[in-house]
Amino acid sequence: MTESHDENEEEFEFSRNYFLAKELAGSGKKSTHKLSDISIVDEQELRAATADIEPKHEREIASLINSYKALYSKWVFELRCGFGLLMYGFGSKKALIEDFASTALKEYSVVVINGYLQSINMKQAMIAIAGVLWDQLKNKGRDSSGSFPKGQQPFSSQSIDSLLAFFDGPQVEENDCCVCVVVHSIDGPALRGAEFQLLLARLASCSHIRIVASIDHVNAPLLWDKKMVHTQFNWCWYHVPTFAPYKVEGIFFPLILAHGNTTQSAKTAAIVLQSLTPNAQSVFKILAGYQLSHPDEEGMPMDNLYTICRERFLVSSLVTLNSHLTEFKDHELVKTRRHSDGQDCLYIPLASEALEKLLSEISD
Template sequence: MAPKRKKVEVEEKEVRAQEEVEEEEEDEEEEELAFSRNYFLAKEVGSASGKRSAARKVSEINLVDEQLLRASLSELPTKHEKEIGSLLESYKGLYSNWLFELRCGFGLLMYGFGSKKALLEDFASSTLTSYTVVVINGYLASVNLKQVMTTIAEILWEHYKCKAKTSTGKKQQTQLPNGLKSVDDIVTFIVDISDDCNCSVCLLIHNIDGPALRDPDSQQHLARVSCCSCICLVASIDHVNAPLLWDKKMVYTQFKWSWHHVPTFVPYKVEGLFNPLILFSSGHVQTTKTALVVLQSLTPNAQSVFRVLAEFQLDNEKEEGMHVSELYTKCREQFLVSSQVTLNAHLTEFKDHKLVKMKRHSDGQDCLHIPLPTNALEKLLQELV
């Protein structure tokens, strides 16, 4: 009887142990479920109150005056001046290698953290003494590529005239040939005349990825000019997506970039002077940039429809807006839309991206209005190619 009794006791203990394990697992599951419920309940309450508080706080922000902010930034002490000076001094030992690469037909592309303006200008003034250096400040939004190309063409034309006069003894005309109206015409002239010029021109471009040069047409023009035998290129980049500006042909066949990692850790003081400060420009500047990005992602027809509306708004500033029927008539005349359905599709896209607002005119009809001031709208149309 004793073995049986022991066996029963062992089985009872195992059952009790199993029950205890199951109870513990149930308790753990209940604790997890309670924790999950409390977590999501807290998130719902927190998000609701957070939205209200965030909306209130954003509207109450007082943005600092730009001049005061720039003055405060200028007073910040520069750190590690000795180390930065030693780093820049070490790069001077590479000048001869860079010059050798230029003479071999490569273009120099400098990248790395810090302003490279002083470094490149020191390289040009100390090493490129046999070159005619043309400096292009690509960080300026007002850079006029046509003017730059005209300057290059005038330099080559002067050398071409000197060579022609030496060989023929006849006086050549002093002005550029007529008919060079577009940038493409000037670039073609530079390419045609470059083989007959006994000169060396170096284009020193600070920030070839700058706002005024990063469009495809400007990059194509610079790439064509860089192929000329008498022209070499030294440029810097700072934008993280700068390599996306070029395809394989431009990189390996036209620019022939020789990449150099030259971090200087020098503050972007000069380059930053011409960019709006984040803590200051939270209004129309950012809105214009956002609108430009959205419009560039749309079809050419959609951009043209937006331009019709924008030009009407600029020409009729006192008007409350443009009637939808009037916009349809003008777009139909310019063959931008074929039906009201097509126009409505464009307008829906504009309204979804908050490019255009619909409001009721005083005469009861719906009219369209672009929520941008006149100066911002003019700048948007200039940048929208």
């Protein structure tokens, strides 16, 4: 009886203290500080500081990597059997997979897809894979495919379905021609869409293709259904934490603790624009000029841009303009948002200062 009474007293004391603490907390003054008040450093300065961090536990990590290297022969055997290799675990797997490819896959031709990039042209990647496979088949004196004329490589004019049919040609020997496709960060931002994952799954199931990939996000397996995992990708899962920093992968993502660097943003965009055609650059300049002269508007209406481009003989049709805009959007130079009147408007996601710097960069 005494013990039960003590327990009730203790529970009552806990409850009383809890509500007393809540009351005192509510009566206190609320902080006026905001997240925007935090003093944050320049992105280049922060990246330089992170690069100077000394690695720890190097001996233990080296021993861990060596234990993975002992699995190389097993991984090659599984690839030969038609399985795909999927690496997961904390840390960048890029160096490990590239070491595996360069040392253990010498009998294969290897094509690398960097999924951590912001945009990827899968059609161009498949054309590159087709060219590599074509060379292998020619070197072995094999009939490359009934679908493609001999003596030339017309892959750029072929549809994706035709390319997949070429990759899925008949196997004659056990160690027949194969291309190993390495996909770093198969769950990367440019590959997360269902369309890309279905295409990669179809590619992985082709007879002349072997795939080695890595994932970095904990929810990456949600990208695939049962058929994709067990029939098309046919994954062999390997937990290979490397504890290596994501140095290369992280270059393409803004740092949380750093503010945008106007000069750096303008230079990066200028590099992309300088690789485009003069007409594409001129279209971009029209859009930039409109945005600078109409800072309070939500963007430039598509019809306005098309009219000006036609008047200046920069485009001959709406199809041509859309091709330029698609290229801008792929590189995240231009974005679309809905105007208050319901029509879509185009805008450049840069501050006025950065946009002025960008125009001066591409005009030099």
